[in-house]
Amino acid sequence: MSSQLFIQTVANAIAASGMLALIAVGLTLAFGVMQMANLAHGHFFMAGAYTVYALYALAGWPFWWAVAAAVAVGALLGLIVERGVFRPLQGDVVSGFIATAGLMFVFEVLVGEIWGWGLSRPIPSPYMRAFRFMGAAVAFQRVLVIPFAVVSIGGLMVFMRRFRLGRALRAVAQDPEAAALQGININRMTALALAIAGAYAGLAGGLMSTIYAVTPSLGGHIILPALIVVVVGGMGSIEGVTLAALIFGFVMTFVTTLVDGVTAVMVSVTVMALVLAIRPQGLMGRVVA
Amino acid sequence: MLLEVKDITVHYFKVPAVRNISMSVQEGDIVTLIGSNGAGKTTTLRAISGLKHPSKGEIRFGGKRIDRLAPHRINALGLAMVPEGRRVFPQMTVLENLLMGAFLRKDKNEIQKDLENVVFKHFPRLKERTKQMAGTLSGGEQQMLAMGRALMSAPKLLLLDEPSLGLSPIMCGEIAAIIRDIHREGETVILVEQNARLALALAQHAYVIETGNIVLSGPARKLRENDDVKKAYLGG
Numbered sequence: 001m002s003s004q005l006f007i008q009t010v011a012n013a014i015a016a017s018g019m020l021a022l023i024a025v026g027l028t029l030a031f032g033v034m035q036m037a038n039l040a041h042g043h044f045f046m047a048g049a050y051t052v053y054a055l056y057a058l059a060g061w062p063f064w065w066a067v068a069a070a071v072a073v074g075a076l077l078g079l080i081v082e083r084g085v086f087r088p089l090q091g092d093v094v095s096g097f098i099a100t101a102g103l104m105f106v107f108e109v110l111v112g113e114i115w116g117w118g119l120s121r122p123i124p125s126p127y128m129r130a131f132r133f134m135g136a137a138v139a140f141q142r143v144l145v146i147p148f149a150v151v152s153i154g155g156l157m158v159f160m161r162r163f164r165l166g167r168a169l170r171a172v173a174q175d176p177e178a179a180a181l182q183g184i185n186i187n188r189m190t191a192l193a194l195a196i197a198g199a200y201a202g203l204a205g206g207l208m209s210t211i212y213a214v215t216p217s218l219g220g221h222i223i224l225p226a227l228i229v230v231v232v233g234g235m236g237s238i239e240g241v242t243l244a245a246l247i248f249g250f251v252m253t254f255v256t257t258l259v260d261g262v263t264a265v266m267v268s269v270t271v272m273a274l275v276l277a278i279r280p281q282g283l284m285g286r287v288v289a
Numbered sequence: 290m291l292l293e294v295k296d297i298t299v300h301y302f303k304v305p306a307v308r309n310i311s312m313s314v315q316e317g318d319i320v321t322l323i324g325s326n327g328a329g330k331t332t333t334l335r336a337i338s339g340l341k342h343p344s345k346g347e348i349r350f351g352g353k354r355i356d357r358l359a360p361h362r363i364n365a366l367g368l369a370m371v372p373e374g375r376r377v378f379p380q381m382t383v384l385e386n387l388l389m390g391a392f393l394r395k396d397k398n399e400i401q402k403d404l405e406n407v408v409f410k411h412f413p414r415l416k417e418r419t420k421q422m423a424g425t426l427s428g429g430e431q432q433m434l435a436m437g438r439a440l441m442s443a444p445k446l447l448l449l450d451e452p453s454l455g456l457s458p459i460m461c462g463e464i465a466a467i468i469r470d471i472h473r474e475g476e477t478v479i480l481v482e483q484n485a486r487l488a489l490a491l492a493q494h495a496y497v498i499e500t501g502n503i504v505l506s507g508p509a510r511k512l513r514e515n516d517d518v519k520k521a522y523l524g525g
Contacts, residue, residue: 168389175378181340181370181372182442184392
């Protein structure tokens with residue numbers, strides 16, 4: 001591996017980590033508050049990418065307006081899924097699993113029917129510039145996601161510790177009944193968690209849309225690594241998931257660059273199995289009594 | 290009457306856990322509900338706090354019907370419950386737990402004042418441990434924290450479910466003394482206990498519950514002298 005390729009791959013790995021973290025943090029937050037996994041979470045990411053495609057590439061909006069709209073679309077989808085799927089199911093884990101699996105197909109078909117199947121949607125790059133670093137060129141748009149991931153996830157961590165609503169989210173995740181007894185409206189908290197989850201996934205999808213193959217199956221492709229990251233990080237742990245996203249962002253990017261994508265998935269799953277063999281609760285998960 | 294429970298029946302699936310229970314609580318009293326394991330004490334408290342809706346009957350708190358309200362709405366009306374098994378938030382600090390108790394209060398100065406003048410006065414031990422994770426506290430300290438958390442909502446009525454459960458005799462005595470102090474300062478309390486001796490010593494009024502029915506009620510002083518109560522709950 002040449003030093004230029006190495007630097008480019010490191011930059012790509014950090015960007016992939018940031019993207020994975022933005023997706024997985026929301027997934028784990030929603031899981032913590034509801035104790036249910038949202039399989040359609042990857043489709044919030046896809047919705048973000050298609051929002052940028054529709055508004056920026058097709059309708060000609062400024063790129064950043066389209067990204068802001070992608071965030072809003074993600075949050076709105078989160079709210080709809082909370083109200084329409086998770087709230088009526090009331091903690092029924094199996095039904096939630098099946099319902100969100102079904103939702104994946106609904107979103108996918110909907111997007112496919114509106115914008116077409118098959119080839120990926122071409123989205124012109126808003127930034128043609130590149131960073132030059134030790135002889136390597138790193139395209140600006142490839143690493144765009146990094147500052148957003150750092151600020152969003154750092155902000156979320158502060159929110160969860162320092163703010164009344166953030167603490168209430170943690171309380172609901174730790175003991176919903178006891179939280180309700182403190183005057184916390186559980187439904188409102190799950191709605192908040194899903195809105196944040198959707199917004200973060202929408203942001204990631206919007207930012208990555210210019211370098212990813214935007215197809216209706218994008219959501220299904222992204223959910224597997226996101227679930228791996230959540231499981232390894234420890235279900236419900238934002239810090240653990242961020243760490244795991246960093247690990248898998250590097251593992252997947254380097255293996256993909258050196259070997260290929262299929263091998264990268266195999267290696268990732270193996271790493272997951274190894275971590276879980278040593279720490280079944282994940283890197284920073286708590287043991288649930 | 291601050292609280293009135295009229296003829297409620299609570300089902301778990303098809304099985305009634307309590308049947309046609311009525312009880313009332315006068316402002317300023319400690320009212321206790323005693324009975325053996327599985328008699329329906331906790332179910333009654335869960336119905337009052339909104340965690341389980343009764344299938345029949347009504348519950349009024351300060352004159353307002355609450356038997357169809359969600360628990361957070363009932364808390365907002367001034368009713369706080371310390372659930373069985375303390376149920377503190379294990380991965381939050383002592384201070385964070387206490388602040389969760391004041392979730393619906395907006396005035397930061399008042400919250401700070403109650404933290405010092407109510408919680409830390411009754412439970413000085415919590416003040417030394419504000420930064421400790423609640424899950425690492427001893428059982429007695431967790432009980433104190435759960436009670437402090439409930440008091441942080443400045444409730445008109447405090448529900449205590451088995452506060453002495455699993456505690457050492459010394460800690461039991463300590464908790465009992467604190468309940469008495471809190472009551473002396475004007476708090477109205479419903480106390481559910483398996484430790485009938487402790488409960489009858491603290492309460493003004495008592496209800497005895499057996500297999501989902503109230504079989505006896507009256508002033509705690511009188512129930513202490515009742516032969517059946519003595520035989521069944523006070524060890525002869």
